[in-house]
Amino acid sequence: MDMRSKVLTGVALASMLLAAACGSDTPPPLGASAPPTSAASIDPAKVTGTVTVLTNRTDLVTDGTMEKYATEFKKTYPDVTVKFEGVTDYEGEVKIRMNTENYGDVLLIPNTIGKEDYPKFFEPLGSAADLDKKYVYTSKSNVGGTIYGIPGFSSVNGFVYNKGVWEKAGIADWPTTPDEFLADLQAIKDKGGAVPYYTNYKDGWPLTAWTSALGSPSCDAKATDNLATDLEPWKAGGDLHIADTLLYNIVNRKLSEADPTTTNWEDSKSQLATGKIATMWLGSWSIVQMQDAAKQAGQDPSVIGYMPFPAQKDGKYCTMVTPDYLYAVNIHSENKPAARAWLEWMVEKSGFAETNQAISSVAGAPLPTALQPYSDAGVEFVELSQAETGKFNKIDNESEVGMNKPDYRQKLIDIARGAGSGDLNGLFSELTTKWADTVKMSG
Amino acid sequence: MAITPLTARTRKSFEPQHAAPPQRKWRRLTPWLYLLVPLAFLVTFTYVPVANMISYSFTDWDGFSPEKQYVGLDNYAQLFTRPELFQVFYVSLFYLVASLLQIALALYFATVLSFNMRFRNFFKGVLFFPYLLNGVAVAFVFLYLFQPGGTLDSVLALFGIDNKILWLGDPDLVNVSLSGVSVWRFLGLNFVLFLGAIQSVPSEIHEAAELDGATRPQVFWHVILPSIRPIISLSVILGITGSLSVFEIPWIMTGGSGESKTFVIQTIKLAFQFNKMGLASAAAVVLLVAILLIAWVQRRLIPDEVTAGSR
Numbered sequence: 001m002d003m004r005s006k007v008l009t010g011v012a013l014a015s016m017l018l019a020a021a022c023g024s025d026t027p028p029p030l031g032a033s034a035p036p037t038s039a040a041s042i043d044p045a046k047v048t049g050t051v052t053v054l055t056n057r058t059d060l061v062t063d064g065t066m067e068k069y070a071t072e073f074k075k076t077y078p079d080v081t082v083k084f085e086g087v088t089d090y091e092g093e094v095k096i097r098m099n100t101e102n103y104g105d106v107l108l109i110p111n112t113i114g115k116e117d118y119p120k121f122f123e124p125l126g127s128a129a130d131l132d133k134k135y136v137y138t139s140k141s142n143v144g145g146t147i148y149g150i151p152g153f154s155s156v157n158g159f160v161y162n163k164g165v166w167e168k169a170g171i172a173d174w175p176t177t178p179d180e181f182l183a184d185l186q187a188i189k190d191k192g193g194a195v196p197y198y199t200n201y202k203d204g205w206p207l208t209a210w211t212s213a214l215g216s217p218s219c220d221a222k223a224t225d226n227l228a229t230d231l232e233p234w235k236a237g238g239d240l241h242i243a244d245t246l247l248y249n250i251v252n253r254k255l256s257e258a259d260p261t262t263t264n265w266e267d268s269k270s271q272l273a274t275g276k277i278a279t280m281w282l283g284s285w286s287i288v289q290m291q292d293a294a295k296q297a298g299q300d301p302s303v304i305g306y307m308p309f310p311a312q313k314d315g316k317y318c319t320m321v322t323p324d325y326l327y328a329v330n331i332h333s334e335n336k337p338a339a340r341a342w343l344e345w346m347v348e349k350s351g352f353a354e355t356n357q358a359i360s361s362v363a364g365a366p367l368p369t370a371l372q373p374y375s376d377a378g379v380e381f382v383e384l385s386q387a388e389t390g391k392f393n394k395i396d397n398e399s400e401v402g403m404n405k406p407d408y409r410q411k412l413i414d415i416a417r418g419a420g421s422g423d424l425n426g427l428f429s430e431l432t433t434k435w436a437d438t439v440k441m442s443g
Numbered sequence: 444m445a446i447t448p449l450t451a452r453t454r455k456s457f458e459p460q461h462a463a464p465p466q467r468k469w470r471r472l473t474p475w476l477y478l479l480v481p482l483a484f485l486v487t488f489t490y491v492p493v494a495n496m497i498s499y500s501f502t503d504w505d506g507f508s509p510e511k512q513y514v515g516l517d518n519y520a521q522l523f524t525r526p527e528l529f530q531v532f533y534v535s536l537f538y539l540v541a542s543l544l545q546i547a548l549a550l551y552f553a554t555v556l557s558f559n560m561r562f563r564n565f566f567k568g569v570l571f572f573p574y575l576l577n578g579v580a581v582a583f584v585f586l587y588l589f590q591p592g593g594t595l596d597s598v599l600a601l602f603g604i605d606n607k608i609l610w611l612g613d614p615d616l617v618n619v620s621l622s623g624v625s626v627w628r629f630l631g632l633n634f635v636l637f638l639g640a641i642q643s644v645p646s647e648i649h650e651a652a653e654l655d656g657a658t659r660p661q662v663f664w665h666v667i668l669p670s671i672r673p674i675i676s677l678s679v680i681l682g683i684t685g686s687l688s689v690f691e692i693p694w695i696m697t698g699g700s701g702e703s704k705t706f707v708i709q710t711i712k713l714a715f716q717f718n719k720m721g722l723a724s725a726a727a728v729v730l731l732v733a734i735l736l737i738a739w740v741q742r743r744l745i746p747d748e749v750t751a752g753s754r
Contacts, residue, residue: 092715099509117508201700202700204700258607258609261611261697262593405712405717414614414701417612420702
């Protein structure tokens with residue numbers, strides 16, 4: 001995901017310094033029931049060693065931002081040296097490196113690693129009962145009551161849009177149903193000058209974001225968990241059915257780009273910023289990048305808006321909060337206290353989440369400014385339960401459906417634009433059969 | 444490559460045959476000493492991984508877990524009972540046709556350029572140049588060429604053709620476009636192979652044929668074509684095996700979306716997207732066997748020796 005790139009500027013430094021100023025003066029709490037590896041209970045001056053950190057943010061390693069974090073960290077922990085290793089194809093490479101013992105001291109848990117395998121690879125960070133007092137959104141790595149990873153930050157999902165274009169088409173309020181949303185896109189199309197929706201079909205991964213619409217229409221925290229035993233994930237009225245049908249209709253009514261096979265992610269950012277593209281469905285992590293693109297194009301970054309999935313439950317929008325990569329400590333690490341110290345500092349004190357307009361994992365931390373409209377509009381933030389993620393991923397891989405892979409949505413788009421054989425219901429029933437067979441087999 | 448056996452044979456006949464017995468022992472050993480390092484590399488980086496792959500194909504390994512279970516022939520059984528996994532070979536037909544076209548074109552250019560003509564070397568360079576380009580760069584260049592309103596559309600618009608063709612977006616066209624790129628890229632290699640072979644035909648034969656009053660087409664059919672048959676058959680083998688294992692160009696240009704998924708792309712997706720390393724290894728083994736089989740059948744049908752003997 002090196003595409004989620006190019007952020008931190010002066011704001012980063014300011015918030016870092018601020019965070020450090022608060023952090024360095026407060027004595028570390030003397031934890032009573034902290035596990036042996038917890039750095040929080042140890043005097044920072046006594047933590048020593050070299051920590052290698054694996055990160056997917058190659059851009060932050062090369063532009064020296066990571067080094068600045070390390071310098072800040074050193075003020076609290078003078079005897080710890082932090083080294084960074086940026087990995088371009090993070091998912092692919094780290095997964096393979098985990099066959100050895102040499103996969104850094106602190107790393108981001110690759111998404112393909114099944115939850116049940118966490119105890120084999122990562123150092124336990126403590127019991128859920130203890131850590132949940134300090135952190136939020138930890139359930140993703142909760143294996144039998146023990147936490148193995150803390151999310152660097154969390155995001156919500158929604159449509160990132162160009163406010164100017166939407167306003168010019170005469171739309172004042174967020175649509176509340178998929179049909180309203182389609183009508184709005186049609187209005188933008190009729191107005192001309194902008195592609196109402198951009199699929200990012202060629203790059204593929206942005207399409208996987210559609211799976212995170214799961215839970216929004218039904219406002220169900222267990223939307224993903226339920227799929228692990230659901231024989232009909234695409235039943236009419238279900239979340240996946242609503243989301244995928246919306247995508248189908250967008251493409252089918254020609255409200256998306258003319259040739260999806262030649263889309264370009266990097267380019268799409270500036271096109272959204274300059275109003276050539278009106279809307280894209282992406283995680284909230286994308287907001288900073290779009291604002292950045294707007295600045296580069298000489299636009300006011302406030303032109304970038306963000307709206308929830310057009311569906312309401314009891315008159316309220318819902319958005320699922322999903323954690324980004326989890327920070328974890330390698331179980332084979334030789335400097336576990338130092339690694340642990342970096343992990344905690346990064347989550348609590350670095351200000352990384354604020355800088356990226358993301359939701360911090362620290363309990364009680366304020367929402368980022370970019371999501372202010374969400375709380376103003378009374379959007380409900382629901383933590384997506386990850387209790388069955390392991391089983392869900394297993395079924396997903398085993399059945400080759402690929403909920404988190406672009407393939408089936410590319411097929412859906414092909415069908416919608418008349419370039420693929422079959423129809424939408426045929427595709428749904430094909431996917432349902434694959435899914436149901438695997439669910440039945442895994443009992 | 445057709446030249447190698449010929450030169451090797453000639454050199455052998457000139458070799459001194461009078462070496463003394465103790466020296467002979469060393470002489471037998473020396474080549475192996477030289478070969479030690481390259482052989483070590485070959486074994487470590489080619490044969491060991493292949494052996495590993497074959498062993499993975501009998502397991503249910505997911506590619507990273509420390510544990511893997513032996514599942515016998517399960518993966519192979521799965522592979523052969525799921526027709527959709529073999530349907531992708533249909534895409535290879537496009538590349539097969541394209542590679543035959545490529546051989547014909549290369550042969551044509553090689554023959555024309557083997558005669559004396561103006562700007563000969565310039566044209567040779569032009570034809571060979573695409574092969575020197577990095578495959579990734581080629582794919583990117585063509586990505587821009589095929590974009591709506593891209594280079595190709597603008598050029599066509601100059602000739603009044605302006606009907607918004609989606610070169611990569613149209614499912615009936617995408618494989619034609621992609622195999623076209625492949626022809627553009629590999630034409631140069633075939634061309635150089637053919638040119639080398641044609642130029643190795645002794646000029647006396649040419650002269651004799653010309654003295655006998657043979658026309659250019661006659662020279663081609665009766666002198667050039669028979670002399671370069673081994674290299675043509677090699678090109679056909681490379682063409683067939685290449686079209687079964689197409690990867691680079693469609694992977695970068697479309698990522699295997701739409702109708703452009705090839706067998707290798709499918710294997711990659713099985714291995715790294717769905718974490719089915721065992722099944723993917725089995726698929727890779729099947730592809731390897733298929734290619735070896737085709738090469739073997741082809742060698743049986745058109746043995747090199749016959750052509751060499753008829754010369």
